Amino acid sequence: MKKVVGLLVLAGVVVGMWWGASKVTTQDSFLVSLAFGFPKDDEIEMHVVISMGMTALEAPRLDPLKGKVNWEGWVTDHFELRDPAGEVVQLFYKSGSDVIPGNKIRGAAEGYLFARVKKGVEYTLDYTPKRAESTHFTHTFTAPSADVPVETPAFKRA
Numbered sequence: 001m002k003k004v005v006g007l008l009v010l011a012g013v014v015v016g017m018w019w020g021a022s023k024v025t026t027q028d029s030f031l032v033s034l035a036f037g038f039p040k041d042d043e044i045e046m047h048v049v050i051s052m053g054m055t056a057l058e059a060p061r062l063d064p065l066k067g068k069v070n071w072e073g074w075v076t077d078h079f080e081l082r083d084p085a086g087e088v089v090q091l092f093y094k095s096g097s098d099v100i101p102g103n104k105i106r107g108a109a110e111g112y113l114f115a116r117v118k119k120g121v122e123y124t125l126d127y128t129p130k131r132a133e134s135t136h137f138t139h140t141f142t143a144p145s146a147d148v149p150v151e152t153p154a155f156k157r158a
Contacts, residue, residue: 029154030137032127033106036148037099039119044143046081047099048091048113048125054078055110057129071111080126081115089123091115104150117143127155 033049060074071093081089097112117123121143128136137155 028157030127030129030157031106031152032125032137032139032155033100033104033150033152034125035097035099035150036144039146042118043116044119044145044147045099046113046115046117046143047094047097048079049097049100049105049109050075050093050111050113051106052108052110054127054129058131075113077131078128079113080128081117082124082126083118084122089115089117099147100150106152119143119145125155126158 033051035047036044037047038045055074058074058078060069060071062068063070075091075093079091081091083089092114094112094114097109097114100109100112102109122140123143124138124140126136126138136158138158139153139155141153
C-alpha cells in the first residue's frame with residue numbers, strides 16, 4: 001500500500017511540474033533571483049540563479065565526448081546580457097555562488113550565471129525558456145556600486 005501511495009505522490013509531482021512548465025508560455029512574467037557582490041574598481045559581479053524550473057522546461061544537453069553537461073551551451077541558448085550599446089556581455093556558468101546563499105533563494109538552484117558588469121551602467125538580461133519558441137522575458141537593471149543581497153524581480157514578457 002505504501003508503494004502505491006508513493007507512486008501516486010510521484011505521479012502527482014511529475015504532472016504538476018509538466019503543468020507548471022506548460023504555463024510559462026502564457027504567463028506575463030517569470031521570477032528570477034539575482035544578486036550583486038565583490039565590487040572592484042569600476043565593476044561588480046552579478047550572480048543569477050538557474051532554478052530547477054528553468055532546466056525542467058528545457059534541460060541542458062550532455063556532451064558525449066566529455067561526459068559532462070554542456071552548461072555553457074545551455075546558458076548561451078537561454079540567456080543574453082546586453083549593455084546600453086546592445087553589445088552582448090559574456091555570461092559564465094558556476095555551480096556555486098559566493099554572493100547568493102542557498103537559503104535565500106526560492107526553490108533549489110541548478111547553478112548560477114556570473115558576469116562582471118560596470119557600476120552605474122544599465123543592462124538588459126533576457127531569458128528564453130524554450131529555444132524553439134519566441135517567448136522570452138526581460139529585465140533591465142542598473143549595476144549597483146555596492147553589494148546588493150538576493151532579489152527576485154519579475155522578468156517581464158517581451
